[in-house]
Amino acid sequence: MQLDRPESQTGKAPLALGPAPEKLLLARPNSRVRLGVAKMQRIKRSQDLVEFFGYSTALFLTVMFLLDGAVSQIVDVPTALSAISRLTALVATDLLLIHILLVSRVPWIERLYGHDRTTTAHKKLGKPILYLVLAHFAASLVQYAMLDGKNLWDTFLFLFFDVADMWIATIALALMITVVITSINMARKKLSYEAWYIVHLMSYGAVMLAIPHQFSTGSDIAGKPIQQAFWIALYFFVALNLVWYRILSPVVKSLRHNLRVDRVVRESSDTVSVYVSGKRIEELGGKAGQFYLLRIMTASQWFRPHPFSISAAPNSRYVRFSIGNRGDDTSLMPYLRKGTRVILEGPYGVFTEDRRSKPKVTLIAAGIGVPPIRALAESMAAKAGDIQVIYRTRTEDDAALLEELRTVCDIRGFRLHVLAGSRGEGAAWMPAGDARPDHQRLLELVPDVAGSDVFICGPAAWTRAVEKTLRRVGTPAENIHAEEFAW
Ligand SMILES: Cc1cc2nc3c(=O)[nH]c(=O)nc-3n(C[C@H](O)[C@H](O)[C@H](O)COP(=O)(O)OP(=O)(O)OC[C@H]3O[C@@H](n4cnc5c(N)ncnc54)[C@H](O)[C@@H]3O)c2cc1C
Incomplete structure (x- = not known):
């Protein structure tokens, strides 16, 4: 289904907004939007393809590991430990590269999943990777100790000082442990964003430092041309995406423009x-x-x-x-x-009209969540009456962009509800002063909210409360879109 631009928006000239002399011009809204479930299915198919690509790297490594006779070589405890050490190392390194790719902000991942979901997936992978690396370390240490008949500490010292590149790999492990510990919620809350960011840069260091021992002593890479080619391709793929999209492309673009x-x-x-x-x-x-x-x-x-x-x-x-x-x-x-x-x-980010599948839309903002909502109201394809905007603010006199939102809504025939006032009781997201529950008040403002796409932007706890109300009134989860201002 396609929506046409409203009559009043079809002229060539941009619309004038706001008082002179600081005249603000509105962009022309999108002329059409594709609606319906087919669009969402296409996105889902593309996501499946990217995920398949991710899983297949781990599958390839496991198959190569098995073809190398890894299972048939297990005859006693040390050979079993060797197999565990090899497999955990392979899977951990593969997941670590995926982990980095998830936050490298490459457009082909961002466009499909958005910032929130890639960050969540990145966070979730952190601990399993650390456990796999620790298992690899422990299995190697015990295996060497058993074979050499030494205690664990002496074996550790031998590996650290006498085996090629092992001291660098140990530092990589220490960095990785630091990164994961600082990412755990409790520790994270105590760190400033900048401190957390610098610690996180260490994860790139950890990956780099782990590379030499993989190529010089890794049983599944050293001296094996196919495996070596695979790993080099994987490292290059991640590094190129990272360096181009996170570093070079922004600099080139900013200089060019x-x-x-x-x-x-x-x-x-x-x-x-x-x-x-x-x-x-x-x-x-x-x-x-x-x-x-x-x-x-x-x-x-x-x-x-x-x-x-x-x-x-x-x-x-x-x-x-x-x-x-x-x-x-x-x-x-x-x-x-x-x-x-x-x-x-x-x-x-994917907090855009691309994720809309219904003709009716409700835009809900609170506080400094208003910028993307203001931009969406300006640009969304809609007929008068299709869009309702809710702006939750402490006071109407001091609400950023409120006048602009009023003008956009006036020009485009949208309804604007300004909900001003202090917080209500408990988890309420509507202002205090009305005894009715939030879901009743929402239905009174937007009776067809269950059948619309809803875009929410505001503080994290407030957003959760709005989402809860929406689920209560029956808005399907796939029609609720939220942008969190969280790191
Ligand atoms: C996708 C997204 C869109 C955003 N859009 C807007 C916007 O349009 N307008 C707006 O005012 N704010 C927006 N923010 C929030 C904004 O990025 C932070 O308020 C800002 O980075 C704080 O920087 P600071 O140095 O002043 O704060 P700090 O003194 O470093 O910290 C203050 C608070 O800001 C948070 N913060 C700090 N740095 C970041 C960061 N890089 N990413 C996320 N949170 C951070 C910290 O958790 C802390 O609670 C957005 C955040 C995200 C994730």
């Missing part, structure tokens, strides 16, 4: 909009609802990129971010100078 801060505009007491402009900015692509990693190229900030959603639909004049003061770097945004160079990594 000469991306710089054009202006900073205050939106509320704690939020500013940062306008980035440059040459042929429309070629950056991107969609409403997506985000970039913004790297401000000043001496104190260039090494600390932060993710921000675009708060206006992509256009030919600027990329705009609306940024709330939440900490060290966001508090510096109001002081950015015009002309400061920036690097944009992205666009990323």
Whole structure:
């Protein structure tokens, strides 16, 4: 099914918004959107293909391991330990490369799964990989100790000092343990994002340091041309994706488009909009609802990129971010100078109209979750009445982008519900002052919410509460789309 652009939106000229002299121009909304289940099935098929590719690498390694006579060689405890050590090493290394690929933000993975799901999958893989590596280490150590008739400590010292590249591999293991421990929720909460980020860079170090011993002493790689070729191809594949998409491509793009801060505009007491402009900015692509990693190229900030959603639909004049003061770097945004160079990594994320399958849409924002919702309202293909917007804010007088949302909704014939006020009791996400449960209040605002696609953006706990209410009123899980501002 396709939706046509509303009559009022078909003109060539962009729409004027807001008071002069800071005249803001709205981009023309998408002219059509493909709806229905077929689109979601296509995405699912592509996901299946990527997952098949991932599983098949582990399968290939296991088959090569078995063809090498790994099972028939087991005759006693040391040979059994050798088999365990070899298989755990192969699977762990393969999973480690997949683990890295998941956060390398390569577009062909990001576009299918989105930032949230790839990050969740990456987090889930961390512990199993560590357990496999520890099993590999323990099995090798005990096997050598049994064969040499030495105790474990002496064997460890022998391996560390006398076996080629083993000391480097041991450091790799220590780095890996540090990375996993700092990722465990309790420890993670105590670390600043920057400290956590630096520790995580160590996982790349761990992978690099583990390589020499795999090629010099690894029974399944050393001296075996097919296996060597496979591993080299796998390492190169991951490294090229990582280096190109995370490092080189953003730098090349930012230099080519000469991306710089054009202006900073205050939106509320704690939020500013940062306008980035440059040459042929429309070629950056991107969609409403997506985000970039913004790297401000000043001496104190260039090494600390932060993710921000675009708060206006992509256009030919600027990329705009609306940024709330939440900490060290966001508090510096109001002081950015015009002309400061920036690097944009992205666009990323699947919180876009591509995931919509219904004609009716409900957009729900809270606080600084409003930027992607504002951009989606501007760009979504819709007829008047198709879209309802709910904006949850503490106070209407100090709500970032509220006036713009009002104007967008007026022009496009959407309904805007501003829910202002302090928090309700317990897990309630609607404002206090109404005794009815949230699901009743939601149904009163948007009676057909169960039959619409719902896009939610706000704090994590608040988003969970909205999702719970949506499930209660019967909105299917596949029609609930949420963007979490979490690392
Ligand atoms: C996909 C996504 C889109 C986002 N879009 C917006 C947006 O449009 N507008 C907006 O104001 N904020 C947005 N954020 C949140 C924003 O990235 C953080 O508020 C910002 O990075 C905080 O930086 P800081 O140095 O000021 O904070 P810090 O002093 O470092 O920390 C303050 C808080 O911000 C969180 N934080 C810090 N760095 C990051 C990071 N790189 N990624 C995620 N969280 C971080 C920390 O958990 C901490 O709770 C988004 C986050 C994500 C993940």
